[in-house]
Amino acid sequence: MMSAYRPACQWQSRAVLMRHLRVHVRNWHTMLVPPIFEPLILLLAFGVGLGRQIEAFAWQGIEMSYLRYLAPGMLAYTAFMIAFFQALFGAFVRMHFQKSWEGQLTTMVRLEHVVWGEALWAASYATGYAVVLGCVLAVFGAFGRLDLHWQWLPAVVPLLFLAALAFAAVGLYFTAVVPTIDHMSLPFFLVIMPIGFASSTYFPLPDIAVLREAVQLNPLHHLAQGLRWLLVAGRFTWHLPAAAGLCVGLIVLLVPLDMRLLRKRIFGEA
């Protein structure tokens, strides 16, 4: 069992991670466009535009603007969605179309390293994306449009990385099982979108008993709520350790499963 986790710290996994980083850094100017403009557009459209239509907005008894509610949710959602997409589409393309996995696997890099390299890259990329988003939020703060407990923003970066790593492990699971790239819409619409929306990221969830129970197992919900309590109210709540615990659980559970399924897919071995 341990053999699935030890490669995370080995140099081969870093070599794979650095390979992806080199490719992306080379295109840094185009790479920076999405993390700057996507949140900018979302904050202007939903936070400012839609938020203006919402006269009185309260969360947990705290009155606030919708923009203020939205900002921590966007941080959580970014870690979730970007990591998942990189681990699903990016990894699938490298595995299936570019055959760069096969090239790596004929060197000192083994499948465990490729899997960890992909997961670490997806997590790093998503975390970087979230950091840029944090900077965009800070600009809104500097112009007096957003009031958060800014001192906590750097402190949540490690948690965002952990969450992104867990979501990358989910993405790699689907990379291992989807038959073709055309089938990727299935996990996206049947799994990822429901998880993404049942998570208190973009709007407070309705108080329905079943939903209230179900979201307790959703790490994204705890991440969004935990970040919101911390950044809006300056309070550390149980949601943050709950998010961390669920994410660690996902990593522990899914990474060995990903390796097993990918071994079967790539090598035809059980």
Next chain:
Amino acid sequence: MLLTHESDSDQLLVATGLVKHLGGKRVVDGIDLVVAAGEVLGLLGPNGAGKTTTLRMCYGYLRPDAGSITIEGHDLTREQDAARRVLGVCTQDDTFDTDFTVKQNLVQTGRYYRPRQHDIDRRIEGLLDQFGLREYADQSPETLSGGYRRRLMIARAVVHEPKVVFLDEPTTGLDPQARVAVWELVRSLREQGMAVVLTTHYMDEAARLSDRLQVLQRGRVRAQGVAEEVLGDVVGEHVVLLDNNEPRTAEALQWIERELRSRAKPSQVLTQWHVPLDAEGLSRFVASFADLRYEVRPPTLDDLFLALSEEREP
């Protein structure tokens, strides 16, 4: 039985009793391989014989179900890093990294090995010259012709100065000129003292490049040795060519089937039948069909493939 002409200390690749099941089928069934420094071993066999699977086990891509593999004395299962450090692989498909240029591909491949080559930059510059890739160094590999893509694949395989190199059908799909260029590169690897394992469908290529041949059939070693030994073992000493338009050809084939019952069966190639025979079989045939028009020639490695594809189960 392992067949080698080198001393044990020169043996860089020793694989014993390899077995592999894929998709519920026994694809490799007890294959042994030994290759020494400065030696080229040609693995031959029809499609599905187990060549690529054997190769993939030997370079650590697949795990054998049974058997052992040592590379320069390092057990490939227990000392994976040490064993993989000294082997290089050129796969059948192009697996270079399309996100990098030709030169960057060599640099990036070097990063997948530790300890790092101490003079990796000089090594890469040397490979660009040796493999004729200098003028394409800053281009994407996807813009290269088939022959140059293969050169890049082989250059990637040796960037870290391995001791054992695996070349899986390195010239498939290339024009004759590009094939000859690849042959020269393979020869240069041998001259540098590398042990080379080569799979190919081209008989002339196997005969020209290989010091020894190992013929696989249905996952087993059917014959091994130098080209002449392998031919004699599988095909026989002679090949009789019968014209299909000759009236007595059908009768002759029936006679061969009934009287000689040799393991290698006749095979039809366009309007001719190729009939492998040993010396005794040939003399009996000549005595029985004195008035028949036919040709007799020594067997080639093409006959080997035909014989293998027609051969009865032992």
